[in-house]
Amino acid sequence: MLKTAAKQTSKEDADFALLKKMIKTKLGFNCEYYKDSHFRRRIDVRIRATGSKNFGEYVQILKEDSAECAALLETLTVNVTNFFRNSEVYDIVEKEVLPAVISSKGAGLNRSIKIWSAGCSIGVEAYSIAMLFHHILGNNIKRVNISITGTDIDKASLQQAQQGIYSEIEMKDVRPAFIEKYFWKEGNQYRVNDELKKMIRFKSHDMISGPKMTGFDIIFCRNVTIYFEKELQEKLYMNFYEGLNENGFFVMGKTETLIGPSKDLFKSYNAKERIYAK
Template identity: 50%
Template sequence: MITISDNFPVHENDKEFAELKTLIKRKIGFNCEDYKQAHLKRRLAVRLRANHSRSYKEYAGVLLTNETESQRLKETLTVNVTELFRNPETYKSFSKNVLPELFKSKENNKTIRVWSAGCSNGEEPYSLAIMLREFLGISIKRYDISILGTDIDEDSLKKAEKGTYHLKQLEKIGRERIERFFVRNEDYTYGVIDEIRNLVKFRYHDMISGPKLFGFDVIFCRNVTIYFEQALQEKLYLNFYNALNDGGYFVMGKTETLVGPAEELFHAVDVKERIYQKKR
């Protein structure tokens, strides 16, 4: 038995839990088996409590008959707290330790491809675009730069494409950046300027079961794999390795660790900030 609150015990049954996971995959396309089960149960508990369901079977009945609940469950399972320039020290290290070498290697090939995997509402891809603009200045026009943001949450991707944020989401970037790279709207939200927006594209992509992507110079995948079982983490890190061009760079979350064969395939640029380079 798990307890959602002192007055709300939930009967935990393995068979009902397995059946609910199957239903979730069918209803919203979310493969629960890939995630750490303790984390999954904590997320499910939020929706059980909201619907006053005292068992997985009871909640499955709600999910079958209430389409609104399907959307709310998806939001709960894919929730990703993020903001522009989250962990600003990571961007600072990347700009200092990676960008000079990256652009030095691009003297004859002016094409730069960046992938933000699990981009949520677009904060990370836009942060990367701003970082590149600041580093290159007006010489950015000499390069063919493309930043791809992918996610499995289509609603998040729609928000990302709008590129509109509340001031709280911009807390880490500073007033100078806000004035330079954003336009304030009448409702006091802030929209990314076209110069930055034009560097970024968004698309739906399931990094677990979707088609493999290739040809990137940089991949950011932060605070995503922490929720996955180790076997899946190992698979994804190999996929990221293969998706990178020779000498490409991979950045992961500060609480995440390279595991499996990928440990030997990357060398650390900045261990503290989890910045790695693909061995040539």
């Protein structure tokens, strides 16, 4: 009985390893650094949806069905999000972080501010930041060159971010004054205006294996690294530290914690809201 159970576990592990390898080669999605528990939960969604009994059966479906490949990729990368998610974080960003960065640039005409929204999903974080800059600077917005870069590995999410069209659910935490000023309503959807769009560039970038990005005044990477193994988290936090300008800010997710060398390098700015300074 024990030998049979061990054999089943061994085969299941082998099939899971094969599935991860197939996901990497067939979908271009590197899952080696992610926690197995997270991947198993996401994959189980598709196993149940296809009526597969185990990883082995699901591997066969992936080999034969390109539509299922697309469905799996969407399940692996799906990120439920909305504008100004965790409003208390944005309160500190609006009242303290952005004004500090603006002030640090002096009063000249050629001031530049660079922001990175890492793992930007459908772009709501990048647009939220752009709205706050507009709100704070008012008519002086044209006196500062603000560049916001949103990156992700999911092409469908990036496409929506570039289009800037959102549902009422995604808009639920946007101030009425911001909706009136920065969006066009089209039926049950809302389109971001061009004034915000021109501040942001969305592009495909893998923060795990892609080239390092540097020169930023603020880096936002929220609710992304919780899915990664600790070794990779340590590496990414150091990459973010090195990617910041002196006195720059790093904003992470409320359930995430700095670990590794970066923990001693970053200075806690607001521990409760997980905001750190270089």
